[in-house]
Amino acid sequence: MLSTVYGGLMLLYLAVGLLFLAAGLWASPSLNRWARVLFGAGLATHTAGLLGRWWESYHLALGHTPLTHFSEKLRLVILQAPMSNFYESLVFFAWCLPFLAILTFRRHLRDYLGTVVALAACLLLAYASLGGVDSRIKPLMPALKSNWLLFHVVTCFLGYAAFTLGCGVALIYLFQERRPRPSLQPLPELDRLIYQATIIGFLLLTLGILTGAVWAETSWGRYWSWDPKETWSLITWLVYATLLHARLVKGWQGRRIAWLAVLGFAAVLFTYFGVSFLLPGLHSYLT
Amino acid sequence: MPKSKPDTRFFPWLWGQLTSIRLTVFLLLILAVVAVVGTVAFPGIYYQAWFLLPLGLLALNLLACLVEGLPQAVKKAASPYTVEKALTLPERGRFRWPGEAEAVTLAEEALRRELGRPHRKIIDEKEVFFYDRGRWRPLGPYIVHLGLVLILAGGVVGKFWGIEGRVLLQPELPESSIKLDNKKTMPLAFQVRLERFQVLYYEDGSGTPKEFRSDLTFLQDGEEKERVICRVNDPVTFGGYTFYQSSYGVMPSGPVQLKVSRGNKQQVLELFLRRWVRLPESDGQFMAVRVEANLQGHGPAVQLAYRSGSGHPQVFWLLQKHPEWAEPHGAFRLTMAPLNLQYYSVLQVKQDPGVWWVYAGFILLLVGMYLAFFRPSQRWAVVLQRGKGGRWDGRLLGASPRGKESFALHTERLLARLQGGAS
Numbered sequence: 001m002l003s004t005v006y007g008g009l010m011l012l013y014l015a016v017g018l019l020f021l022a023a024g025l026w027a028s029p030s031l032n033r034w035a036r037v038l039f040g041a042g043l044a045t046h047t048a049g050l051l052g053r054w055w056e057s058y059h060l061a062l063g064h065t066p067l068t069h070f071s072e073k074l075r076l077v078i079l080q081a082p083m084s085n086f087y088e089s090l091v092f093f094a095w096c097l098p099f100l101a102i103l104t105f106r107r108h109l110r111d112y113l114g115t116v117v118a119l120a121a122c123l124l125l126a127y128a129s130l131g132g133v134d135s136r137i138k139p140l141m142p143a144l145k146s147n148w149l150l151f152h153v154v155t156c157f158l159g160y161a162a163f164t165l166g167c168g169v170a171l172i173y174l175f176q177e178r179r180p181r182p183s184l185q186p187l188p189e190l191d192r193l194i195y196q197a198t199i200i201g202f203l204l205l206t207l208g209i210l211t212g213a214v215w216a217e218t219s220w221g222r223y224w225s226w227d228p229k230e231t232w233s234l235i236t237w238l239v240y241a242t243l244l245h246a247r248l249v250k251g252w253q254g255r256r257i258a259w260l261a262v263l264g265f266a267a268v269l270f271t272y273f274g275v276s277f278l279l280p281g282l283h284s285y286l287t
Numbered sequence: 288m289p290k291s292k293p294d295t296r297f298f299p300w301l302w303g304q305l306t307s308i309r310l311t312v313f314l315l316l317i318l319a320v321v322a323v324v325g326t327v328a329f330p331g332i333y334y335q336a337w338f339l340l341p342l343g344l345l346a347l348n349l350l351a352c353l354v355e356g357l358p359q360a361v362k363k364a365a366s367p368y369t370v371e372k373a374l375t376l377p378e379r380g381r382f383r384w385p386g387e388a389e390a391v392t393l394a395e396e397a398l399r400r401e402l403g404r405p406h407r408k409i410i411d412e413k414e415v416f417f418y419d420r421g422r423w424r425p426l427g428p429y430i431v432h433l434g435l436v437l438i439l440a441g442g443v444v445g446k447f448w449g450i451e452g453r454v455l456l457q458p459e460l461p462e463s464s465i466k467l468d469n470k471k472t473m474p475l476a477f478q479v480r481l482e483r484f485q486v487l488y489y490e491d492g493s494g495t496p497k498e499f500r501s502d503l504t505f506l507q508d509g510e511e512k513e514r515v516i517c518r519v520n521d522p523v524t525f526g527g528y529t530f531y532q533s534s535y536g537v538m539p540s541g542p543v544q545l546k547v548s549r550g551n552k553q554q555v556l557e558l559f560l561r562r563w564v565r566l567p568e569s570d571g572q573f574m575a576v577r578v579e580a581n582l583q584g585h586g587p588a589v590q591l592a593y594r595s596g597s598g599h600p601q602v603f604w605l606l607q608k609h610p611e612w613a614e615p616h617g618a619f620r621l622t623m624a625p626l627n628l629q630y631y632s633v634l635q636v637k638q639d640p641g642v643w644w645v646y647a648g649f650i651l652l653l654v655g656m657y658l659a660f661f662r663p664s665q666r667w668a669v670v671l672q673r674g675k676g677g678r679w680d681g682r683l684l685g686a687s688p689r690g691k692e693s694f695a696l697h698t699e700r701l702l703a704r705l706q707g708g709a710s
Contacts, residue, residue: 142498
């Protein structure tokens with residue numbers, strides 16, 4: 001049932017992306033408005049889908065270990081958040097994009113920027129539904145049974161989503177710089193948006209790494225073990241730290257910052273997909 | 288210190304280099320590149336000079352920047368926002384109120400609603416209301432860097448003063464020492480005993496483990512002190528050491544009884560794990576390497592090594608149900624008595640005084656980032672003055688070098704409030 005919902009949602013995000021694109025090409029405020037309403041509806045459906053899977057996953061787990069106390073049940077709810085395998089992480093990543101975009105970039109969410117966000121969400125859902133990813137709900141393995149799972153995954157993926165937004169804006173910046181269109185956001189505004197997305201992503205990625213470290217300390221007695229996922233998240237962190245120093249201390253702006261945002265996003269992509277498929281390690285349950 | 292020409296003396300030059308942003312960015316990139324190399328080809332590189340040297344330099348760079356800039360930042364953050372400073376801010380808008388308006392209340396109210404309670408001063412017959420936020424912003428970057436230094440220091444403390452090892456526990460056999468990572472043995476001031484180890488599975492037939500648990504008892508001078516359960520994600524602490532469920536396996540609870548038949552002669556050997564035992568009246572030797580409770584679905588099995596004289600050993604599996612599959616040597620047949628297997632449990636044991644440094648660093652890192660990125664320093668002032676015919680002429684002043692977006696928003700709303708204020 002839920003997979004049909006996500007299939008429909010994927011098409012909806014595609015339609016939103018095309019609407020935003022048309023709004024950008026014809027400089028149409030009313031198309032933008034329609035696209036935004038549909039995007040909001042998509043996010044609402046997506047949220048409902050996530051909650052539905054959470055509910056289902058919780059009840060399956062309750063079948064394995066019947067509980068009576070409220071506190072035990074609450075803990076099980078936290079543990080059963082739908083973020084424990086690759087499929088669920090893709091769907092959650094896709095959710096983070098419209099959520100964060102609407103939360104932080106509401107006033108700028110139009111035209112090509114809207115297109116980029118909606119299409120990115122659509123692609124992630126397409127991969128989840130059509131990419132042969134195992135979508136079954138499986139019982140949680142002992143290594144993942146920790147309250148930190150929820151905080152760790154939520155902060156990491158919101159961070160990834162912020163960097164995706166940053167990269168999207170950076171691409172629009174680079175495009176605008178070559179062929180300026182007066183109807184779109186002016187360059188200084190785009191430049192500011194890249195910075196906004198980067199600092200939000202940087203704080204969230206930092207939180208993600210720190211919650212991961214605290215979790216690793218409480219489960220294995222090691223806050224850092226140079227696992228490939230850890231190392232690549234550190235590499236990503238270093239790239240964005242470089243961007244922030246270049247901007248805040250050296251005063252870099254514009255094109256060079258945009259390219260650094262693209263480079264940082266390449267590191268994010270490798271941290272998420274590349275490490276899971278190419279470098280085995282502690283996070284290998286993701287594949 | 289006047290900086291008329293670049294300093295060519297060594298120490299000032301060195302200090303200049305150490306505090307330079309160029310060094311920081313260079314080191315960040317070097318570390319990123321070495322880390323990439325490490326994940327692809329050399330997993331141990333993080334403990335070698337290739338990584339530790341730039342990391343150490345980065346720590347020096349951070350410290351130098353702290354020493355260089357922190358006092359100034361503290362001074363800046365501590366200096367109050369005064370009316371004199373307020374009056375130098377650039378103008379952001381004007382408004383006019385009729386002479387009978389309750390100007391003081393109106394201005395105070397507008398600022399309080401939009402931002403917070405302002406200060407008020409009268410200077411040169413002007414009513415000045417001023418408000419600032421994000422005064423601690425200059426400290427943000429330094430707090431971040433202090434946090435990073437603490438994290439690195441915590442790593443060093445853990446490396447030199449921490450203890451990391453493991454202990455293999457067999458049921459009922461108390462252990463009073465741990466094996467350190469450098470292969471040395473370290474005695475503990477207490478004993479730990481495994482009561483039993485269990486693997487619990489989900490009942491859905493998928494074979495997914497649900498829980499690994501070791502039931503432990505800690506003893507001191509032969510006296511039971513504490514009974515606890517150690518699970519994955521749920522470590523236990525005793526006597527200053529923390530025990531983490533790390534891995535497990537099976538082992539025979541007694542010697543493996545190996546029956547060796549040569550012609551019509553039968554001999555029984557008692558094998559202990561990893562010890563050579565000579566077969567009487569021959570130069571052959573056997574060793575039990577390891578046991579499996581269920582080898583590829585064929586039931587219990589023992590892996591044996593056999594060597595004759597000083598020859599190269601042969602290694603092969605002997606299955607309890609299918610002893611005929613084992614063909615070590617044409618000269619004899621092997622069988623074994625039913626294996627009695629038991630679980631053993633391996634616990635990671637740790638004592639790391641550096642963890643608290645690292646955690647303190649985490650907190651500073653987050654606080655500093657919040658200040659640096661999300662509390663930009665913003666200043667406003669509303670100046671009221673009697674104009675022609677006794678009416679009020681008002682000006683809104685303000686500046687925020689780094690938080691343009693939210694500053695513009697607040698300024699716009701504040702101006703709307705002030706301009707609509709008297710109607």
